[in-house]
Amino acid sequence: MRIEHLDTPVAIVDLGPVEDNIARMQTHCTKLGLKLRPHIKTHKLPILAHKQLQAGAVGITCQKIGEAEVMAAAGIKDILISYNLMGQSKIERLAQVASQARISVAIDNQVALSALGAAAKIAGSEIGVLIEFDSGSKRTGVQSPQEIVELARKMSKFPHLRFLGLMTYPSSPTLADWIKKVRPMLKAEDLKLKVISAGGTPATWQGLGHESLTEVRPGTYVYNDRMMLGYRVAKLKDCALNILATVISRPTSDRAVIDAGSKTFSSDRLPAELGTGFGYVLEYPQAIVERFNEEHGMIDLSRCTKKPAIGERLRIIPNHACVVTNLHDEIVAHRDGLVEAVWPVWARGKTR
Amino acid sequence: MRIEHLDTPVAIVDLGPVEDNIARMQTHCTKLGLKLRPHIKTHKLPILAHKQLQAGAVGITCQKIGEAEVMAAAGIKDILISYNLMGQSKIERLAQVASQARISVAIDNQVALSALGAAAKIAGSEIGVLIEFDSGSKRTGVQSPQEIVELARKMSKFPHLRFLGLMTYPSSPTLADWIKKVRPMLKAEDLKLKVISAGGTPATWQGLGHESLTEVRPGTYVYNDRMMLGYRVAKLKDCALNILATVISRPTSDRAVIDAGSKTFSSDRLPAELGTGFGYVLEYPQAIVERFNEEHGMIDLSRCTKKPAIGERLRIIPNHACVVTNLHDEIVAHRDGLVEAVWPVWARGKTR
Numbered sequence: 001m002r003i004e005h006l007d008t009p010v011a012i013v014d015l016g017p018v019e020d021n022i023a024r025m026q027t028h029c030t031k032l033g034l035k036l037r038p039h040i041k042t043h044k045l046p047i048l049a050h051k052q053l054q055a056g057a058v059g060i061t062c063q064k065i066g067e068a069e070v071m072a073a074a075g076i077k078d079i080l081i082s083y084n085l086m087g088q089s090k091i092e093r094l095a096q097v098a099s100q101a102r103i104s105v106a107i108d109n110q111v112a113l114s115a116l117g118a119a120a121k122i123a124g125s126e127i128g129v130l131i132e133f134d135s136g137s138k139r140t141g142v143q144s145p146q147e148i149v150e151l152a153r154k155m156s157k158f159p160h161l162r163f164l165g166l167m168t169y170p171s172s173p174t175l176a177d178w179i180k181k182v183r184p185m186l187k188a189e190d191l192k193l194k195v196i197s198a199g200g201t202p203a204t205w206q207g208l209g210h211e212s213l214t215e216v217r218p219g220t221y222v223y224n225d226r227m228m229l230g231y232r233v234a235k236l237k238d239c240a241l242n243i244l245a246t247v248i249s250r251p252t253s254d255r256a257v258i259d260a261g262s263k264t265f266s267s268d269r270l271p272a273e274l275g276t277g278f279g280y281v282l283e284y285p286q287a288i289v290e291r292f293n294e295e296h297g298m299i300d301l302s303r304c305t306k307k308p309a310i311g312e313r314l315r316i317i318p319n320h321a322c323v324v325t326n327l328h329d330e331i332v333a334h335r336d337g338l339v340e341a342v343w344p345v346w347a348r349g350k351t352r
Numbered sequence: 353m354r355i356e357h358l359d360t361p362v363a364i365v366d367l368g369p370v371e372d373n374i375a376r377m378q379t380h381c382t383k384l385g386l387k388l389r390p391h392i393k394t395h396k397l398p399i400l401a402h403k404q405l406q407a408g409a410v411g412i413t414c415q416k417i418g419e420a421e422v423m424a425a426a427g428i429k430d431i432l433i434s435y436n437l438m439g440q441s442k443i444e445r446l447a448q449v450a451s452q453a454r455i456s457v458a459i460d461n462q463v464a465l466s467a468l469g470a471a472a473k474i475a476g477s478e479i480g481v482l483i484e485f486d487s488g489s490k491r492t493g494v495q496s497p498q499e500i501v502e503l504a505r506k507m508s509k510f511p512h513l514r515f516l517g518l519m520t521y522p523s524s525p526t527l528a529d530w531i532k533k534v535r536p537m538l539k540a541e542d543l544k545l546k547v548i549s550a551g552g553t554p555a556t557w558q559g560l561g562h563e564s565l566t567e568v569r570p571g572t573y574v575y576n577d578r579m580m581l582g583y584r585v586a587k588l589k590d591c592a593l594n595i596l597a598t599v600i601s602r603p604t605s606d607r608a609v610i611d612a613g614s615k616t617f618s619s620d621r622l623p624a625e626l627g628t629g630f631g632y633v634l635e636y637p638q639a640i641v642e643r644f645n646e647e648h649g650m651i652d653l654s655r656c657t658k659k660p661a662i663g664e665r666l667r668i669i670p671n672h673a674c675v676v677t678n679l680h681d682e683i684v685a686h687r688d689g690l691v692e693a694v695w696p697v698w699a700r701g702k703t704r
Binding site: 007008009010041063064083084085086087089090108109111112134138139140141142143246248249250251252255257259260262263264266267268269291293294295296298310311322323326327328329349351352 | 359360361362393415416435436437438439441442460461463464486490491492493494495598600601602603604607609611612614615616618619620621643645646647648650662663674675678679680681701703704
């Protein structure tokens with residue numbers, strides 16, 4: 001079957017670019033002397049996680065325990081959960097996952113540290129711990145080297161926890177300062193910095209702060225999207241994930257409406273400096289995907305000389321691949337238009 | 353079990369407000385002399401569709417054929433699909449649904465009209481047709497009364513199609529002009545305007561254009577959300593859908609980070625005139641949900657005198673209920689905190 005015969009809207013992934021993207025990022029990281037631990041939030045597919053490992057990744061990164069459960073059940077043996085976990089349910093689930101795979105978890109506070117300790121004790125196996133610091137993204141992460149040392153020190157109370165090192169997001173030039181300050185402080189406590197992990201596809205391609213790192217956790221590179229085009233770290237040919245949509249209305253000469261909106265693409269915008277609009281239409285590069293309702297996408301055709309007819313199908317690169325993946329139960333994998341597989345997105349919706 | 357014991361993040365719905373919202377909207381529409389055909393895109397749950405019908409709704413509205421398939425399979429017998437359908441797969445699926453329930457469909461062009469004709473022929477049963485006009489929202493819908501008449505005239509070629517009337521979104525004061533113009537034109541063709549259908553929760557509460565209408569299709573009123581609060585058509589007590597989330601980090605005195613972001617809430621913003629931010633925190637009304645990453649929600653506590661601790665759970669009203677529903681495989685139904693059911697969101701992800 002060819003993609004031309006799929007019902008729309010549908011999320012399709014071109015395997016040629018996916019394989020190229022995986023190989024290219026691995027080569028890049030190897031050249032920089034960095035271990036690659038891809039974040040699977042972008043694809044949420046065990047089969048692509050396995051492809052990333054086969055290409056040389058040292059393990060994978062998950063953001064939620066639900067994602068880690070799916071990946072462990074699919075035979076993946078080295079998983080970092082880059083996220084504070086807490087509460088009895090998460091402790092018990094983490095203990096189960098830790099008995100199936102080598103698990104490390106990032107924390108930035110003592111509640112999360114104690115939860116890891118409890119999970120490791122139930123599992124009876126070691127859990128590795130990274131301490132997250134805030135290198136500028138102002139979300140999670142401790143705010144000072146002193147806090148890192150205090151948390152690392154407290155870890156010794158938990159016999160099944162092993163201090164591995166530090167984590168932040170994204171990679172940035174400010175990393176070096178943090179590491180310079182905290183390394184001697186940790187050394188004074190006899191704590192070894194085995195892992196220093198950062199992330200982000202643009203920052204990884206740009207090699208930001210790579211001299212200070214041992215490992216990177218990019219996710220989006222596997223598919224790429226309009227945001228990566230905006231950051232100039234991907235070309236059109238590297239954008240593997242498209243939404244295939246149908247023009248279902250042409251109310252005016254300048255407007256086409258497609259059968260896909262925010263429930264298919266998400267409402268994620270580009271960072272302001274990268275532009276406006278909600279997608280790049282491959283067949284009509286001058287078209288502007290200007291607005292979404294839930295199931296309608298309004299396309300401004302005023303700059304197009306040729307214009308699509310009702311019933312015509314469009315391939316559109318979304319703004320943000322990772323949230324698109326999370327909207328679709330299935331992804332159609334094709335090679336140059338020939339369908340090879342329909343993959344259930346097993347880790348979709350695993351926000352817990 | 354009480355909601356306090358649920359793992360987070362989780363979408364929870366309070367049945368008291370849901371039942372009140374359903375009853376109140378039905379009473380309102382009955383008073384206005386309007387039939388109520390609720391849009392199920394907000395909840396995507398057969399059980400709530402049945403509750404709406406039991407309260408007096410004449411049928412339901414779906415936006416996609418996949419939603420209609422779920423609702424027909426759950427025993428619902430009168431379904432409007434307010435959306436242009438086309439293509440062989442949709443024709444065949446529509447024929448199947450039309451053999452299970454009384455189906456009407458809205459169209460704004462001849463390709464969609466022909467598809468309906470083909471489906472009705474396969475089904476061997478009647479499909480009702482509404483012609484959609486654009487009363488100002490600039491998405492789908494014909495642009496002139498003449499186009500309505502032309503489409504209605506073409507309908508006579510299809511023996512299983514029955515012209516029912518007109519549809520637009522949302523209800524607005526401009527409706528009256530359209531109807532005044534097109535009514536005599538249709539009468540001259542011997543076509544009766546049985547149905548004039550508009551929609552939208554705010555417009556329905558405000559009664560916009562109701563003198564011209566026979567039917568309304570509000571959706572959001574069943575749950576309400578921060579947008580409805582902004583439009584002043586709901587109060588806090590009417591907001592039935594919350595995200596229950598946990599504070600997983602307190603990096604600074606003014607910042608809390610919760611375990612829920614755009615993959616739990618969506619990235620939908622409020623219309624600019626209604627404000628900024630991504631949610632209303634019931635326990636901390638002064639808190640501002642200022643940013644989301646995929647699994648992180650950053651909350652600005654600078655205006656709060658009392659501040660949440662790590663591990664504390666928050667109930668948050670999302671900006672837009674309809675897109676939240678579409679992110680969650682299950683909704684936990686509770687009554688004042690006591691869990692009554694966990695409902696699979698069967699029509700979630702039915703974008704086709």
